[in-house]
Structure formats: structure tokens, C-alpha cells
Amino acid sequence: MRIELARSTPPADQIVDQLRGFISSGRLAAGERLPSVRQLARDLSVAPGTVAKAYRALEAEGFLTAKAGGSTRVSSSAGATDRKVLDAARVLSAQCAQSGVDLEDAVRILRAVWDA
CATH class of the missing domain: 1.10.1200 (Non-ribosomal Peptide Synthetase Peptidyl Carrier Protein; Chain A)
Known part of the structure; x- marks a missing residue:
């Protein structure tokens, strides 16, 4: 999984769109663990709050599940596209x-x- 950010759209929106695409395409499978907020923020050179915002949005949409103080994973109900x-x-x-x-x-x- 490699996320690339452009300057044209807010970073959190880009992270959401790209992760949604990875999940929908099957590149990220149900139950697969995502990088921690801090790790992905370091990898993308963005603030941790930006990644946290993206993860929360995807959790609200049912794409991710998060455990308090634990890992963030692709939701078991998030399936790949036909x-x-x-x-x-x-x-x-x-x-x-x-x-x-x-x-x-x-x-x-x-x-x-x-x-x-």
C-alpha cells in the first residue's frame, strides 16, 4: 500500500479516498492491519491529526474498525468491489x-x- 499526496486536495481527504480505493479494490483485505496514526503521518509527512481524521471518517463509513489504544484494521464488513x-x-x-x-x-x- 502506497499513499501519494498531491497539493490540490486536503491531505485527509486524499488519505480517505486512497484507502477507500485500496479496500474496495481488494488491495487491503478485511481484517488487515493499517499503520498506526503516527507511523502513517511520518510516512506521509503530515500531522498525526490529519491521519486520525481520515481514519475516523473511514471508521464512520464502516471501512475501518479501531480499538482504543490498539490497532486499526479493515472492517470485516468492508468488501471488495465486484x-x-x-x-x-x-x-x-x-x-x-x-x-x-x-x-x-x-x-x-x-x-x-x-x-x-
Whole structure:
């Protein structure tokens, strides 16, 4: 698991989005332990409060479970996305890379065709 932060969005929101994606894609499995708040904050060069905020948001959404003074893990109820959807996403990603379409443009395109 490697989280990358950009300057365009608040770090806590980026952490939430990326961890949500890792869980939904199956890259983080149910029961898997996440780094401590302090460790992830050091790794990302952000304040511990930023990581704690992200973890709390994901816990409220049901993606994570936390034990007081203990570890944070992927919730047993947080499941991966349907295999067909993941396969289609991988095909889209590969086609975008071949065509020189970056992630932000791919998301805009997907949003535009979502309701079409």
C-alpha cells in the first residue's frame, strides 16, 4: 500500500479516498492491519491529526474498525468491489494510459458518462 499526496486536495481527504480505493479494490483485505496514526503521518509527512481524521471518517463509513489504544484494521464488513467492475476499471486505466489520459481527466470523463 502506497499513499501519494498531491497539493490540490486536503491531505485527509486524499488519505480517505486512497484507502477507500485500496479496500474496495481488494488491495487491503478485511481484517488487515493499517499503520498506526503516527507511523502513517511520518510516512506521509503530515500531522498525526490529519491521519486520525481520515481514519475516523473511514471508521464512520464502516471501512475501518479501531480499538482504543490498539490497532486499526479493515472492517470485516468492508468488501471488495465486484470482480467485473474491477476488471473494467483495469481496462479503462490501461486504455487511458495508452491514450495519454491522466487520472483527473479519466474521472471527469467517467462522471460525464455516468448518467448518460
